[in-house]
Amino acid sequence: MKYKLLVLDVDGTLLNDEREISKRTLAALLKVQQMGVRIVLASGRPTYGLMPLAKALELGNYGGFILSYNGCQIISAQNGEVLFERRINPEMLPYLEKKAHKNGFDIFTYHDDTLLTDRPDNKYIQNEARLNDLILIDEDEFSTSIDFAPCKCMLVSDDEEALIGLEDHWKKRLAGTLDVFRSEPYFLEVVPCGVDKANTLGALLELLDIKREEVIAIGDGVCDVTMLQLAGVGVAMGHAQDSVKVCADHVTASNEEDGVALAVEKLIIAEVHAAEIPLDQLNARARHALMGNLGIQYTYASEDRIEATMPVDERTRQPFGILHGGATLALAETVAGLGSMITCQPDEIVVGMQVSGNHISSAHEGDTVRAIGTIVHKGRSSHVWNVDVFTSTNKLVSSIRVVNSILKKR
Structure with a gap:
């Protein structure tokens, strides 16, 4: 990935005038996290006031951070650990x-x-x-x-x-x-003394061993200027003052016009190719989601083929020791979902519509099954994937058809 960190001001940037995250912005930010980009919420708000937003964006599942009090604290959204702190005497x-x-x-x-x-x-x-x-x-x-x-x-x-x-x-x-x-x-x-968003962001970059060139920052206020200048790419919101815009590398639309989503789609999503999908990071950051709870691991990804594995254990077996059909369907949907996400356009989102499977033979506890997904139809509004699931000895367990709907963001 060209970029590893996306830093977002909150009020006037991430949030619209109703103090909400729009559906398009939420979809775009979840997508870039699935691609391996971590998000930092950088705000003058107190830490407690940013927690609901971090939860809505699922920062805890993807290794994100909260930079609160205009830089006085850095909190890990994953476990609440305070990574950096400065206080008044x-x-x-x-x-x-x-x-x-x-x-x-x-x-x-x-x-x-x-x-x-x-x-x-x-x-x-x-x-x-x-x-x-x-x-x-x-x-x-x-x-x-x-x-x-x-x-x-x-x-x-x-x-x-x-x-x-x-x-x-x-x-x-x-x-x-x-x-x-x-x-x-x-x-x-x-x-x-010395606390602002840029200085504290610099401390986080050093902690994570991330270079400035690997950071995108988006903001709208004077307090965001040093942060925009520190980042490899600084993006000013469309409604920002001219004094802020001249300090940025790009100017996006306003917070009422999905400016954050537009910037993310253009600078990150549109630039990612299938070969650049960081499977190790996706696997690590999905460990608290259904995929992680079932032990599913991506092993290969391209535009027309996705592979993943899943253990047959206490999480995925039936009481009498063979692979549960529901877990097999979840594996197939996980594979097809990543495949469609890779192939769809930056202004599109993927929604699972239908899954149907033929269970042909059994896989027993202690084995690890392997899913191979290939796309059989790539339309403007839908993708159809065929996912075959095999045992470790290449015995076919299930053949599953997954249909994903491709929708334009609004």
Whole structure:
């Protein structure tokens, strides 16, 4: 694979204006993960607020990551392990709170599934809690009530000019200690020194031994610029500011027009040839799906032929020790599904429509069966595959016909 990592900003990029992942975008992102590309969600959101999106994209099944708090944390979506973390020294909190109150600003921070603030009635703070499904906790004595080191603190105000003034002051006053920037006209973020999406992404690349040239990053905001510049290919959303677009290698459509899906289809899916399908990565990342649970392993892939193996054991046998017909059909569908995925166009998706099989002989526990799938019809709207399943001694166990429907993404 030319690219190994796909890094996505979330709000305004992955999500449309309804805060949802469109069907076309979801299909495209699942497809590239099946091809062996790992996904990183890079966002200013707290880790807890990104978990539902990681689950929807099945990042845990494909070795993906969450880069949260604008770079303060990297979390493995597979097991929740914290791979990288930077936090604010709690001794700075009284100073931040004092300056916030002096300027008439509200202040809040995050902790696990909660949002702590001295102004729970603030509409922006309420929206932030709602957006990330966080429990809102009222803390009158904000700094004294926090007994942990937060990843970041947020100051809130409708007075944008006042926020800009404090931002300029703190960039000089806190230089080398904390970094500050406005992520929204009403938000001033305070994070550990040197933390941003690009720096933290660089740490992840070093950890994974991935080169910049093997990374695609997509974003829409000023906070994404350094990330787009670090990646081998940076893609700006169509609605991004011109200052963001000029820093990118490509400009895609907006988040309301499936911009992420279009970029992924053009830059990754359309460039992949059958010989480049990383079977070892597909096998490893499908271990928590049905394929992995049945012990199915791809062994060969081309545009018109797919091969895979499956053990006859406690997972796939009937109670009396022979291969279960249902497991055989699942093996055939797995083989035909990959074959159709390889041959269909970037703007198409594969949906299994029909499977029918003739079970000819038995395979016994302790054996490993081998499936060979060949395409017998490659139409515009459907593919028909013949899948023969053999024992290790080449005895034909089943002959199965699988029909896949090929649909245009919408």
